[in-house]
Amino acid sequence: MVEAIKIDRLDVELKDEVLDKIPDANFDLCLTCGTCTGGCPATEQFGMDPRKLIRMLNFGMDDEIIKSDWKWVCSMCGRCQLACPMNINIPKLIFNIRNKVPRDKRPRGILGSCDQHIRTGSAMGAAKEDFEFTVLDVAEEIREDHAGFEDLEVTVDRVGAQMVLNQNSREPVTEPEEMGPLWKVLHTVGADWTYPSVMWAGENYCMFLADDEGWKYIIEEFVLHVDNNLKSPLVVNTE
Amino acid sequence: MRKFNIPHKFELITIIELYAQWIREGKLKVNSDWNKEIGAKFTVQDPCNIARKSGSNKIVDDLRFVVKTVVGEENFIDTVPNRINNFCCGGGGGALQAGFPEQRRAYGKIKYDQIMATGADYVIAPCHNCHGQIEDIGHHYGGNYHVVHLWTILCLAMGCLADTERTYLGPDLAEVGL
Ligand code: SF4
Ligand code: SF4
Numbered sequence: 389m390v391e392a393i394k395i396d397r398l399d400v401e402l403k404d405e406v407l408d409k410i411p412d413a414n415f416d417l418c419l420t421c422g423t424c425t426g427g428c429p430a431t432e433q434f435g436m437d438p439r440k441l442i443r444m445l446n447f448g449m450d451d452e453i454i455k456s457d458w459k460w461v462c463s464m465c466g467r468c469q470l471a472c473p474m475n476i477n478i479p480k481l482i483f484n485i486r487n488k489v490p491r492d493k494r495p496r497g498i499l500g501s502c503d504q505h506i507r508t509g510s511a512m513g514a515a516k517e518d519f520e521f522t523v524l525d526v527a528e529e530i531r532e533d534h535a536g537f538e539d540l541e542v543t544v545d546r547v548g549a550q551m552v553l554n555q556n557s558r559e560p561v562t563e564p565e566e567m568g569p570l571w572k573v574l575h576t577v578g579a580d581w582t583y584p585s586v587m588w589a590g591e592n593y594c595m596f597l598a599d600d601e602g603w604k605y606i607i608e609e610f611v612l613h614v615d616n617n618l619k620s621p622l623v624v625n626t627e
Numbered sequence: 628m629r630k631f632n633i634p635h636k637f638e639l640i641t642i643i644e645l646y647a648q649w650i651r652e653g654k655l656k657v658n659s660d661w662n663k664e665i666g667a668k669f670t671v672q673d674p675c676n677i678a679r680k681s682g683s684n685k686i687v688d689d690l691r692f693v694v695k696t697v698v699g700e701e702n703f704i705d706t707v708p709n710r711i712n713n714f715c716c717g718g719g720g721g722a723l724q725a726g727f728p729e730q731r732r733a734y735g736k737i738k739y740d741q742i743m744a745t746g747a748d749y750v751i752a753p754c755h756n757c758h759g760q761i762e763d764i765g766h767h768y769g770g771n772y773h774v775v776h777l778w779t780i781l782c783l784a785m786g787c788l789a790d791t792e793r794t795y796l797g798p799d800l801a802e803v804g805l
Contacts, residue, residue: 571782625639
């Protein structure tokens with residue numbers, strides 16, 4: 389005789405733990421309709437999909453969930469949740485599953501970028517001195533060589549500028565000439581802007597790593613610098 | 628900042644919203660005349676962060692307004708689905724550095740097919756993760772589109788894109804306005 393699974397005897401530690409952090413994640417409301425799975429580009433990778441994940445969570449298959457590498461293939465894009473009739477928060481579940489892996493066992497590429505960011509202010513490891521040197525150098529070249537931009541102004545940490553811009557570290561580190569077009573637009577409209585020297589990079593790998601502490605540290609440092617030192621009313625995300 | 632409840636005095640905005648504002652205010656004078664005869668076709672990638680995760684279509688609609696202004700309405704072809712319901716490119720969430728390229732590319736196949744269906748020569752990718760992933764899946768699956776930053780096309784339309792700033796342009800646009 390097959391015995392019915394008694395839900396009240398199930399050990400659902402992971403589910404309870406995540407629900408503690410995100411009480412409105414609604415895992416128990418899953419209708420198993422599969423809408424999430426139908427619209428998820430990560431479906432079938434590593435034999436997993438979002439509906440299956442929620443089933444496994446509700447059955448307490450915690451070890452299998454945590455062991456699966458699918459949590460690094462899902463991009464936490466949120467398409468499943470947007471379509472889900474019960475508004476189940478799958479992206480945040482993924483974040484918390486990533487968080488269950490010991491920090492030093494998470495993917496090396498993401499870990500390295502997060503560590504660099506905490507240490508230097510950018511995921512590619514360019515310290516603020518290097519960043520400042522590069523942007524000022526490129527700006528000088530533009531002033532000399534590009535007609536019409538002889539008085540292009542690029543500054544770092546100019547106090548009181550109306551806007552502070554972040555910059556993905558890929559440009560200053562690997563393709564500095566790509567910053568020119570952005571500056572030319574800013575110059576043309578007469579924008580009053582500056583770069584911050586603290587946590588100047590636009591990317592945030594600590595968030596991908598599910599490193600709450602690192603992520604929070606980066607944002608706090610940035611906010612303190614802009615609010616207290618630069619005193620700019622506007623922060624512009626360039627991506 | 629929302630997640631950690633970190634108080635801040637400044638307001639946060641994206642450069643895309645500012646481009647749109649500057650064009651509407653007439654501060655940024657751009658048009659699509661440069662592309663009238665060439666007729667290069669463009670599509671855009673909606674980064675999840677400014678589309679779905681921003682909670683509205685406002686920023687991605689601004690993105691379309693800017694792109695249509697600088698490439699010409701008739702030269703813009705949208706993907707289906709798009710904006711808030713767009714497919715993620717598969718490079719986000721750290722996927723580009725997570726070390727599972729086979730799965731990441733399988734994920735990106737949907738995006739690749741979407742782009743190919745538009746027939747566009749250029750994909751404007753306003754986010755670096757998207758830019759990297761869309762280039763990679765293009766090479767991997769044999770697509771012949773180019774992936775460009777929005778600022779490149781803006782400066783092309785403004786006539787101030789230097790020869791050193793054209794890394795991502797294809798041969799059809801490499802010499803335009805020089
Ligand atoms: S869309 Fe929502 S309700 Fe439907 S299977 Fe997925 S998580 Fe469950
Ligand atoms: S958040 Fe993850 S599970 Fe949901 S649609 Fe995106 S990739 Fe799929």
